Amino acid sequence: MARYGMVIDTRKCVGCYACRVSCQMQNELPVEESYIKFYEKETGVFPNVKNEIIPVQCQHCEDAPCVSVCPTKATYTTKEGIVLVDADKCIGCKYCMVACHYGARTQDHNTGVVEKCRFCAELVAEGKQPACVSTCISNARIFGDLDDPNSEVSKAIVKMNAQPLRPDLGKAKIYYVR
Amino acid sequence: MVWGTIIAAYLFLAGLSAGAFLTSSYAARRYPEAKTVRFVGRLISPILMGIGLLLLIVDAEAGLKDPLRFIYLFTNFSSVMTIGTYFISFFMMAAAYIALMELLKKDTSKIVEYVGIIFAVATAIYTGFLIGVIGAVPLWNTAILPILFVVSAFSTGIAGTMLVSAIMDKKVVHMVMSIKKIHLTLLVAEVLLIFTMFLITSSTNESAAQSVSMILSGEYSILFWLGLVVVGLIVPIAIEALELWNSKKLHHTPAGLEVAASGSHGIAATMITESAVLAGGFILRYLLLAAAVPVIFL
Numbered sequence A: 001m002a003r004y005g006m007v008i009d010t011r012k013c014v015g016c017y018a019c020r021v022s023c024q025m026q027n028e029l030p031v032e033e034s035y036i037k038f039y040e041k042e043t044g045v046f047p048n049v050k051n052e053i054i055p056v057q058c059q060h061c062e063d064a065p066c067v068s069v070c071p072t073k074a075t076y077t078t079k080e081g082i083v084l085v086d087a088d089k090c091i092g093c094k095y096c097m098v099a100c101h102y103g104a105r106t107q108d109h110n111t112g113v114v115e116k117c118r119f120c121a122e123l124v125a126e127g128k129q130p131a132c133v134s135t136c137i138s139n140a141r142i143f144g145d146l147d148d149p150n151s152e153v154s155k156a157i158v159k160m161n162a163q164p165l166r167p168d169l170g171k172a173k174i175y176y177v178r
Numbered sequence B: 001m002v003w004g005t006i007i008a009a010y011l012f013l014a015g016l017s018a019g020a021f022l023t024s025s026y027a028a029r030r031y032p033e034a035k036t037v038r039f040v041g042r043l044i045s046p047i048l049m050g051i052g053l054l055l056l057i058v059d060a061e062a063g064l065k066d067p068l069r070f071i072y073l074f075t076n077f078s079s080v081m082t083i084g085t086y087f088i089s090f091f092m093m094a095a096a097y098i099a100l101m102e103l104l105k106k107d108t109s110k111i112v113e114y115v116g117i118i119f120a121v122a123t124a125i126y127t128g129f130l131i132g133v134i135g136a137v138p139l140w141n142t143a144i145l146p147i148l149f150v151v152s153a154f155s156t157g158i159a160g161t162m163l164v165s166a167i168m169d170k171k172v173v174h175m176v177m178s179i180k181k182i183h184l185t186l187l188v189a190e191v192l193l194i195f196t197m198f199l200i201t202s203s204t205n206e207s208a209a210q211s212v213s214m215i216l217s218g219e220y221s222i223l224f225w226l227g228l229v230v231v232g233l234i235v236p237i238a239i240e241a242l243e244l245w246n247s248k249k250l251h252h253t254p255a256g257l258e259v260a261a262s263g264s265h266g267i268a269a270t271m272i273t274e275s276a277v278l279a280g281g282f283i284l285r286y287l288l289l290a291a292a293v294p295v296i297f298l
């Protein structure tokens, strides 16, 4: 059984928002709503500063806090490790939004349902790549099976020593090269 | 604010309702003659909880559009919200039954009352754990918070019950002096708990420190110092202490006893104190939700 994960190479990310737009199209989101947020971080002391652009979306945590707090079991983890929301069970209590360490969830005010990045589960089931990955203009995103040491994503993690954003906050399935 | 004023009001009402139930049970035992206190506590308890639950439903947009979904609230036993749903259900059933018996002037079942007491305490504790288990918000994620919520719940419960009781019967306040003593103790404990909690969380965590400084010296400082500390805590503590001291004096002279029995003394003080405590109880919950700075993850 695959266990899906992703690498995001922030050194390659130019902040063009192509991933966000393709995600919005794939998920039929209005312009003001999106599952990918962009953060900027400046590190170092002048004149040796580095400006990073960091796209953040649901990290598909193992032992995800959103899954354990959701009172209705609307949020659940699939066998492949993708965290999904069952829109027919969600009551919109927003407990998951409060519990997520990464502010990765948004509420759709038309339906009241709380949603987030789904790793494009329906595309992945067809053997395709998530929309953000296939759209990225600089190949900053790699998606695949974390359990397969020969997958592109696993090799990239090893080669570039990719790390989750905050390993101390629990295991995530998105690894960053920074 | 992901959880805003509506949820603050819900947390406040749930605690108030649980506290009113406990107050009425205590009064029923300790002061059988103070019927008003027992009656009021028993009656407002299920009503306030009901209002709280309505607020919760209004805030849960997806459920509001499709109410059958609320059944699923009972399904995830790893969620504090699910556990709380069970607590509230049992508490509501017991509180509603006892309120009904009170209205019908029938004897209540002891067993139901004890079940009510247990689940009233559970309801008050759960409101603290609901936000206390959230690791993503360090201000909430402390062991002191559930204790603070229970103390505040009982304190607002006493306040709500005494306020309505005093309106209905101004003599009754002087019959239940030990409730006043408990109230004073709870208010003092609340002051200590609030500052201990701020001290501990702000020295261990960056986000919590940010939350605490927003409350103590930042955008919420006026609401905190004036609303919660002065109005919600210091004023009631001062009046309550004075009243207790006065009532001791009153009970020493026959004339004083008459004054106390006629209820012409201290009714205004009671109304002010109890309203102030209620305002403070709401402000406490509002501040904790408003100043919730999440973990900085970058």
Ligand code: SF4
Pocket (backbone or CB within 6 Å): A057, A058, A059, A060, A061, A064, A065, A066, A067, A083, A099, A100, A101, A102, A103, A104, A105, A116
């Ligand atoms: S990042 Fe947030 S939404 Fe995604 S699995 Fe983790 S807790 Fe849930």
Ligand code: SF4
Pocket (backbone or CB within 6 Å): A069, A070, A071, A072, A073, A074, A075, A085, A089, A090, A091, A092, A093, A094, A095, A096, A097, A113, A114
């Ligand atoms: S908002 Fe929906 S998905 Fe989130 S915890 Fe509540 S019921 Fe679960």
